[in-house]
Amino acid sequence: MKTKLRIALIIFTISFFSHAQQPKGIIGTNNWMNNWTNFNPAKMEYNEATNIIAGTIDKDTRLVKRNTYQLVGVVYVTNNAVLTIEPGTVIRGDDKTCGTLVITNGAKILAEGLETDPIVFTSNKEKNLRKPGDWGGIIVLGKAPINSLGGVHTLPFDLEANLNHYGGQDPEDNSGILKFVRIEYAGRKLSSTKELNGLSLAGIGRKTLLSNIQISFSNDDSFECYGGDLNMTNLISYRTTDDDFDFTQGAQINISNSIAVRHPFSSDISGSRCFEVDSYEKVATTDMTKKMTKINANNITLVNLEENNQGLVRESIFIKENTFFSLNNSIISGFSPFVLLEGAIGNGDVNLSKMSFKNTIVNNCNGGITSESASSNDSIQNFYNPNSGLEYTKMKNTELFATPNIKGNPDFRASTNNTIAIGN
Numbered sequence: 001m002k003t004k005l006r007i008a009l010i011i012f013t014i015s016f017f018s019h020a021q022q023p024k025g026i027i028g029t030n031n032w033m034n035n036w037t038n039f040n041p042a043k044m045e046y047n048e049a050t051n052i053i054a055g056t057i058d059k060d061t062r063l064v065k066r067n068t069y070q071l072v073g074v075v076y077v078t079n080n081a082v083l084t085i086e087p088g089t090v091i092r093g094d095d096k097t098c099g100t101l102v103i104t105n106g107a108k109i110l111a112e113g114l115e116t117d118p119i120v121f122t123s124n125k126e127k128n129l130r131k132p133g134d135w136g137g138i139i140v141l142g143k144a145p146i147n148s149l150g151g152v153h154t155l156p157f158d159l160e161a162n163l164n165h166y167g168g169q170d171p172e173d174n175s176g177i178l179k180f181v182r183i184e185y186a187g188r189k190l191s192s193t194k195e196l197n198g199l200s201l202a203g204i205g206r207k208t209l210l211s212n213i214q215i216s217f218s219n220d221d222s223f224e225c226y227g228g229d230l231n232m233t234n235l236i237s238y239r240t241t242d243d244d245f246d247f248t249q250g251a252q253i254n255i256s257n258s259i260a261v262r263h264p265f266s267s268d269i270s271g272s273r274c275f276e277v278d279s280y281e282k283v284a285t286t287d288m289t290k291k292m293t294k295i296n297a298n299n300i301t302l303v304n305l306e307e308n309n310q311g312l313v314r315e316s317i318f319i320k321e322n323t324f325f326s327l328n329n330s331i332i333s334g335f336s337p338f339v340l341l342e343g344a345i346g347n348g349d350v351n352l353s354k355m356s357f358k359n360t361i362v363n364n365c366n367g368g369i370t371s372e373s374a375s376s377n378d379s380i381q382n383f384y385n386p387n388s389g390l391e392y393t394k395m396k397n398t399e400l401f402a403t404p405n406i407k408g409n410p411d412f413r414a415s416t417n418n419t420i421a422i423g424n
Helices: 002-020 372-385
Strands: 051-057 061-063 070-079 083-085 091-094 100-103 109-111 119-123 139-142 177-185 198-201 209-216 223-226 229-238 245-248 254-260 276-278 294-304 318-319 324-328 331-333 339-341 355-358 362-363 370-371 390-393 402-404 412-415
Touching: 100 109, 139 177, 198 209, 223 229, 245 254, 276 294, 318 324, 370 372
Parallel strands: 051 070, 061 083, 070 091, 070 100, 083 109, 091 119, 100 139, 109 177, 119 177, 139 198, 177 209, 198 223, 209 229, 223 245, 229 254, 245 276, 254 294, 276 318, 294 324, 294 331, 318 339, 324 355, 331 362, 339 370, 362 390
Antiparallel strands: 402 412
């Protein structure tokens, strides 16, 4: 009997500490942003292009570090070809022709940089002249499920009709690797309603490896997922004009240890969010028997660098109806409010239970979890706030984070002096 009691006590103790000491925000024994990131790419001196990439790549191709490449026009990787990019390679998107790289359905990109030698996609303009939207960005089209009618869809980016399709029946689809990669100054606006993203992931399967990617100064979203089934980790979005992470069309995403650093005067005039999450644009074009968008977000840091409630930054997270969203072990600082729910969600427990927010610091946010429909707010507060594990605080970023100095080598892990944030 004593043995059973001892075992039960050990199990309880382990369980208690595993829950009590979950660190919040991005984590790591070392500052994993070091070495491969760049928070001031306007000052970076890149070599002039020695090689032009244009047209169609229809056979296995390798880009090498000793060359600097200029991406001219829309470049398609087709015919199940594999585009391999060596660590340290620089690819500069042409501003006049809106250089854009499209990995079509069945093709692959193998862009595996190193922490000490990242792969860089950037503007072809000279330093100090670069600006958001100088070039198109990277588009990857895969065969994983989406919830659009017919299970296949196209992107609204004026791409070649016979090459612009994504979606399918293979959640394990493999479109390659993006690791230790920087994407700078992408996101060209094609028209008032058509805007390229830094990285567009359409119908991408879970065998695709996406980690240690920094997208800076995108003129639209940094990362956008149209459907698909993905694990994403160690992502950085910095000073995007629109949303940092945008998910739609039934995307099934696990995103962890990732950060959005917003600057209030880099936001769209309509207001921009770190996370924008929906399951569809229109019910009429959606197969409602398919999976709705489901996002599991763990150890996320969302921070507004301006601490005086200025600029165009609004809520950190916007969630639309029929969407599943879970946020755990995270730090959110400097937004108004913390979360905004689409009014169509209402205040019924069935719909609200699709979203959860646990073990998270909500710092200097003007409002908690609120609705577009103000009449729902009392019920929403009653549903989420009791026993939610949300800590509402009023601290400066310098108190909350290790080194939130974007001009140096920033470290946005929780400050070791902050016992709430590090999980003690």
